[in-house]
Amino acid sequence: MKYDEILGGEFDCACGRRHEVPVRRVVYSEDALGAVGEVLGDVAAGRRVAVIADMRTWAVAGEECFRLLEEAGWRATHVIVPDTEHGGPVCDDATFARLKKRVGPVEVILAVGCGVINDLSKWLAFERQIPYAVVGTAATMNGFAAANIAATLDGVKTVLFARAPVAVFAVPSIIRQAPYELTTAGLGDVIAKPISTADWMMNHKFCGEYFCRYCSEMINDLEPAYFDNPQAIKSGEPEAIAALFNALVWSGIAMTVVGTSAPASGGEHMLSHTLDMMSSVDGAGHDLHGRQVGLGTIFSCALYERIAAIERPECVEMPGDIDGAFWGSLAANVGAQYEAKKELMQTIRRQAADGKVWEGFRDMCRNNVRPTGQVKDCLRLAGAASTFADIGCSRRRLRGAVLHMHEIRTRPTVVDLAWMSGILPGAADDIIDRWLAD
Ligand SMILES: [Zn+2]
Ligand SMILES: [Zn+2]
Secondary structure (H helix, E strand, O other): OHHHHHHHOEOOOOOOEEEOOOOOOOOOOOHHHHHHHHHHHOOOOOOOEEEEEHHHHHHHHHHHHHOOOOOOOOEEEEEOOEEEEEEEEEEEHHHHHHHHHHHOOOOEEEEEEEEEHHHHHHHHHHHHHEEEEEEOOOOOOOOOOOOOOEEEEEOOEEEEOOOOEEEEEHHHHHHHOOOOHHHHHHHHHOHEEEHHHHHHHHHHHHOOOOOOOHHOOOOEEEEHHHHOOOOHOOOOHHHHHHHHHHHHHHHHHHHHHHHOOOHHHHHHHHHHHHHHHHHHHHOOOOOOOHHHHHHHHHHHHHHHHHHHOOOOOOOOOOOOOOOHHHHHHHHHHHHHHHHHHHHHHHHHHHHHOOOHHHHHHHHHHHHHHHHHHHHHHHHHOOOOOOOOOOOOOOOHHHHHHHHHHOOOOOOOOHHHHHHHHOOOOOOOHHHHHHHHHO
């Protein structure tokens, strides 16, 4: 990566801020596990390390890490986080409380796994104020190098602020052999990038939100490897999978550097978050984060296409309130987020009325957002989820999510803009039938 030089350092950026990059190393190579001990040795205040994994990740890489660390003179212990009755482990308060008791005094933690194991380890390391590193076992989400944790507290999905890992390691042959649906989830998460960038620029243009071009462009060079060649992801070609894994890691680094999720999470993520929240209300299952984000990306591209076609917007009033019945036990929380967004939406409304500002915005859309068909084809040809049936969701449930996803999150997205410009709710059925039905 041409950005490797910023790892572990600080620099003055053209955006006007001084950026700090807490991640010191990203090692993607067949002998990556052999480098773990040395990197941990640079940051740990002692020689006691806890390796945290689940049953599967222990077998594919955890045990080997443990052995190599012991051989290198570390006093290693390990904890295998048990599966739940619904499948793999979860990152919630109860699991964390048990993990805390099982991990004795150590100076550093090594997570071996993906989303949940990484988040639990990050949480524990942050609470104990010790460093941690992660060995990724699948190209499945962009949280490896992020500072945030997605945790469920008292049944409610919450974002906790913690600290990024000191290093991310991965062995290409392990990443290529991971269950394919995990890889397709990673593709869905990273294919969101052009939309999240456009949403970030939209907030910059209309609301004056901080924007860093440098961080927004970090994964641009990696994108052609999957956007232009989805079959290579499907057939597991080393270069394509390497690009995908690195794009996920560097998306996380971009979020860590700017301190918000704006570089990698825009309107497309609202669909996935809403489906997850619907599940927490009614107990029905949901698919992997990135597989749902892929559908959200298709939907958001279709919205951008329609918005960019508007020559002069005639703004309509946004719905005054959220649909409390839809959100059930989450209504108060969602309502507060929606209220917090209203003032920004008024600002966008005023700005959009200025012909020059609007023309600039349309140019930005044309330069950044990819055609809906290209995103759809990429996901389809890669064998990723691209229809509501693929994510195990009925049309009715998806439609419910699509028509309520603007109610969450305080930062405006293309979904809000679509409501404001009168495209939603009317276009929802058309977009679902044209792009997400088959
Ligand atoms: Zn994501
Ligand atoms: Zn910057």
